[in-house]
Amino acid sequence: MSEADDLARRVADTMLSREGTGPAWGLVIEEAREGYARVRMEVRADMLNGHAITHGGMIFALADTAFAYACNSRNEAAVAQNATITFLAASKLGDVLSAEARELSRAGKSGVYHVSVKTCDGRVVAEFMGLSRTIGGAVIN
Amino acid sequence: MSEADDLARRVADTMLSREGTGPAWGLVIEEAREGYARVRMEVRADMLNGHAITHGGMIFALADTAFAYACNSRNEAAVAQNATITFLAASKLGDVLSAEARELSRAGKSGVYHVSVKTCDGRVVAEFMGLSRTIGGAVIN
């Protein structure tokens, strides 16, 4: 593992450990490296909407978390400015969703990331594109 | 209250009663009428990210819920296809956020909605635009 990837993993682990949402949503970091993160979540009953499918808010939340780990992966603190999500298929109770974030490009303080959310059998649930902005400072010392 | 607004309120109440997320997030419907919904949520510790501010996923989830009530308000079942959110300011533990969804336009099966998320003192936390699609069928009989 390169130093850059090792740092990315430590940043993601640190971010997760500080989040109230991490344990609340049962998030697991599957992989984190420079400009990349993959995060897993199992759909629970308290994540369902009135149609008994996963609430779009939870799908976004999972994607947004992977995006956050990817855009902070160089230990330069960054925040989400804007994000767009397209919902393509439903998921249901017990499904294990995985959000995979990849860096598309960076320029100045801005970064753009693509996140795919899939079920464990590879069906795409949502596609997400996020714009981050570095704000100065580091995530971990 | 008009019949259309009364129906919208009953649809929103029914949707909330069927959601696992409603009680999980402590959502309260402040108002629901034809093409409009306003939903409130208090920021709890399990909604915070690693910077001790509200996780973007929860802000989106609140906006998306108001959007869902507004786009289903005529009792024609509709789902979110796409949504975009811009984050403008942070909110913190104990803040009460309100998401107000308004219909911008409808054409065929599509609808476009704008949602503002604000703190109770009127500071804008996020702006959201969502695209819905009616899928046939009603929400309540």
Add this chain to the structure above:
Amino acid sequence: MSEADDLARRVADTMLSREGTGPAWGLVIEEAREGYARVRMEVRADMLNGHAITHGGMIFALADTAFAYACNSRNEAAVAQNATITFLAASKLGDVLSAEARELSRAGKSGVYHVSVKTCDGRVVAEFMGLSRTIGGAVIN
């Protein structure tokens, strides 16, 4: 007319006069005031796609122009960072389209604007939401 609205009009006129695209697209500023702009364009043959309807790129271009005038209206130079557009209905050769941009909110250097593009009989062609960022400096001296 207030001073702020007068300034906004002069800024929009100045921006249009400097644009290569203004005359190329036949743009006309219908109204410009603080945080607001309305711009008109007639659909020509060289703006049509292969289905003989207005190319989405031209609809976006019109909306983006109204957005630019609105987000620069205080004579603080601003650029578009991100924009989302939803296409709702087709328009055709000879249609006169009007894009109306309104400010939704501002925070720090960021601004969020909503733009509706309509035909002259009021049919909505597209809804647009844009995020601007002030970059320092003025548009006119």
Add this chain to the structure above:
Amino acid sequence: MSEADDLARRVADTMLSREGTGPAWGLVIEEAREGYARVRMEVRADMLNGHAITHGGMIFALADTAFAYACNSRNEAAVAQNATITFLAASKLGDVLSAEARELSRAGKSGVYHVSVKTCDGRVVAEFMGLSRTIGGAVIN
């Protein structure tokens, strides 16, 4: 070249030949295959905004065109429903921009595409994500 890729190229060529915008913008198809298209445009004086950089509307228009060729590449007529663009860097008079569209996923009638717009020396000008919908019928007989 596979049959699918050959069809995609013929569809793109046909679409371009029917567009009023193609010659107006000086578009050149560099490559078109199944789920993919790359389109080139040289920035002219009538494509500049008031800061003497390429108007965002023209950058979107180029990206949107590559998106259209990619989402119609199987000769199933499709239209853009929604698109999001993030502007990352300026380009100027004489720059040759290339928009490369790739399919991210398809589900039912929906398709999601990512488009990168770059200068010929590889600098990213914009990132774009588009949602298409098939409408029945073919592009070419």
